[in-house]
Each structure stands twice: as structure tokens, then as C-alpha cells.
Amino acid sequence: MCEAAGTNRANTLGILFGSTDGGLRWERQVLPPGISQISSVVCPSVITCEAVGFAKSSGTALRTTNGGHTWLAQKLTPGTTVGAISCPTVSVCEAVGDNGALRTTTGGMAWTAQGVPSVAYNLAGIDCSRVLTCEAFGSSSGFNPVGVVIGTNNGGATWRAQHIPTKQSPAAISCPSPTTCEIALSAPFFGGPASGQALRTTDGGLTWVQQRIVDGVIASGISCPALGTCEAVGGTAISYVAVRSTDGGATWNLRALFGPSISKTLEAQDVACPALDTCVLVGSLVSGRSSVAVTARTTDGGKKWSINLP
Numbered sequence: 001m002c003e004a005a006g007t008n009r010a011n012t013l014g015i016l017f018g019s020t021d022g023g024l025r026w027e028r029q030v031l032p033p034g035i036s037q038i039s040s041v042v043c044p045s046v047i048t049c050e051a052v053g054f055a056k057s058s059g060t061a062l063r064t065t066n067g068g069h070t071w072l073a074q075k076l077t078p079g080t081t082v083g084a085i086s087c088p089t090v091s092v093c094e095a096v097g098d099n100g101a102l103r104t105t106t107g108g109m110a111w112t113a114q115g116v117p118s119v120a121y122n123l124a125g126i127d128c129s130r131v132l133t134c135e136a137f138g139s140s141s142g143f144n145p146v147g148v149v150i151g152t153n154n155g156g157a158t159w160r161a162q163h164i165p166t167k168q169s170p171a172a173i174s175c176p177s178p179t180t181c182e183i184a185l186s187a188p189f190f191g192g193p194a195s196g197q198a199l200r201t202t203d204g205g206l207t208w209v210q211q212r213i214v215d216g217v218i219a220s221g222i223s224c225p226a227l228g229t230c231e232a233v234g235g236t237a238i239s240y241v242a243v244r245s246t247d248g249g250a251t252w253n254l255r256a257l258f259g260p261s262i263s264k265t266l267e268a269q270d271v272a273c274p275a276l277d278t279c280v281l282v283g284s285l286v287s288g289r290s291s292v293a294v295t296a297r298t299t300d301g302g303k304k305w306s307i308n309l310p
Contacts, residue, residue: 005038014038018068023280023297029068044087044124052082074108086128096123118163129175151205162205174224184219221270233268240268277301
């Protein structure tokens with residue numbers, strides 16, 4: 001089961017597409033009324049998925065237990081904002097946003113707010129490799145915000161701020177094990193290296209090592225199907241590309257997603273790799289002021305990608 005989330009062009013209507021054949025064909029799914037944005041979706045089983053977004057200027061959560069045929073809204077505290085979610089099991093999910101962290105152990109029937117370190121002003125991404133172990137990222141507050149990473153190994157009862165050797169904000173995270181995570185870094189707010197940076201931990205966030213991906217690449221999504229293997233997508237000044245590492249981020253292999261004309265107009269935004277050599281990316285094809293949602297799939301470790309339109 002694959003789910004792809006987004007909004008319409010006016011950014012007023014949340015949209016979900018589902019695929020049951022590895023991304024070859026996609027069907028738009030019916031959501032409850034009033035959903036203005038879907039910011040993140042995760043599927044802990046082939047029929048169960050959890051999504052978070054916004055409805056009437058407040059955070060909302062949605063769940064399907066039948067492969068996307070029906071989605072039910074779940075109640076969150078009014079005023080809550082949630083931007084990312086991770087569900088290590090069908091019952092346990094952890095969501096983060098501007099207000100901190102939320103956790104459910106009942107499949108979304110009830111959510112509990114969790115305190116996070118004050119330095120984590122805006123949390124934008126999370127990955128929980130196990131029920132009790134999660135890593136989340138975001139940025140600090142202020143005119144010149146810096147990247148922030150926090151972690152928990154007790155299900156969010158306590159979150160600890162972790163030292164990272166950069167001020168750049170993370171763009172995406174993937175944790176193939178409780179001790180190993182890879183973070184793709186976005187472009188810096190002010191100064192510093194323009195792009196091509198990543199962070200890696202192999203001790204559960206106690207230490208993070210900065211890595212060079214490829215000069216000129218600004219990553220927007222990353223997925224690590226194995227401890228040493230990660231696929232990232234992003235863009236350069238002239239095209240959108242994929243990069244792959246098979247040695248734990250020590251080296252990265254740059255690949256154009258398609259031919260030059262398509263790579264210039266395809267905006268690759270995120271990627272998920274359910275198997276070692278199989279990955280599906282989501283993005284959009286842009287032509288002038290118009291764009292259309294698009295997915296692409298590889299089954300040979302990123303050597304070749306095929307485009308599929310939802």
C-alpha cells in the first residue's frame with residue numbers, strides 16, 4: 001500500500017492518492033469534509049494508514065483501516081498544529097508540529113500531548129524506528145533560526161535535545177534502526193554551505209556526523225531501506241536528481257531522474273523505499289505557472305525511473 005499526500009493548487013483542499021500495485025496506478029481517495037491540507041501520511045500496515053494536516057485552521061488526524069476506501073477524522077485539541085507523523089505499529093503513532101509532540105497508543109482514538117525541549121520551536125519531521133524510539137527535527141525560533149534535532153527512547157515521556165554539528169535545518173529523516181538515522185539537510189538560512197549536506201548517527205543520536213552528499217544538491221526527501229543504503233531526492237540549480245549511498249553516507253552516487261528536459265521540469269519532493277532497490281518518489285511536473293502531480297518508481301536501485309501520473 002502506498003499513499004501520497006498533498007493539496008490543490010489553491011492550497012485549500014487536502015488530497016490523498018492511494019496505490020495498491022507499487023505506484024503504477026493511483027486512485028484519488030475521498031476525505032472527510034473540511035480538510036484543507038494533508039501534510040504527512042504513513043502506513044504501518046497494508047490497509048491501515050494515518051495522516052495529519054489541517055481542517056478549519058486547526059490540526060487534524062485521519063485514519064483508514066481499509067486501504068483508503070474510507071477515512072475518518074480524529075479529534076485533536078483545538079489549536080493544535082501537526083506537520084508530520086510516524087507510526088511504528090497500527091496502534092502507536094507519534095506526531096509533531098508547532099505545539100510539540102502528540103502520541104496515541106489506541107490507533108488515534110485518544111492523543112496525549114508531550115513536552116519537548118524549549119529549543120524545538122517548530123518540529124517538521126519525525127521517524128520512529130520502534131514503539132519507544134523516535135527522532136524528530138525542526139528549527140529554533142527567532143529571526144535567524146537554526147536546525148534542531150530531538151530524540152526519545154521512552155515513547156515520548158521525555159525528549160532530549162541533541163547536538164548537531166551545523167546550523168542548517170533538516171529537510172527529511174529516515175531511521176532504519178533504533179540507533180541509526182540519516183538526515184538530509186536543507187539549504188541554510190544565512191551563510192554556510194549552499195547544499196549537499198547530510199547528518200548521520202549510529203548511536204541513537206548521542207553523536208551526529210556531518211556528511212557531504214553532492215555539491216549543488218538541495219535534498220527534500222530521504223529514505224533508508226537498510227542500515228547502509230539511503231536514497232535521497234532533491235534539486236540542483238538546473239535539474240532535479242536522485243542520490244544514493246550504499247556505504248552509510250560516506251559516498252553518494254548522483255543520478256538524473258530522467259532526460260534533461262523532464263528533469264528540469266520535475267520537482268521531486270519526497271521518496272519512500274519499501275525495499276532495497278524499490279523506491280517511489282512524489283513531486284510535480286511544472287510547465288510555466290501550471291503543474292500536475294506526478295509519481296515515479298524505480299526497481300533497480302535508482303538507475304532507471306518510470307513516471308506515473310495519479
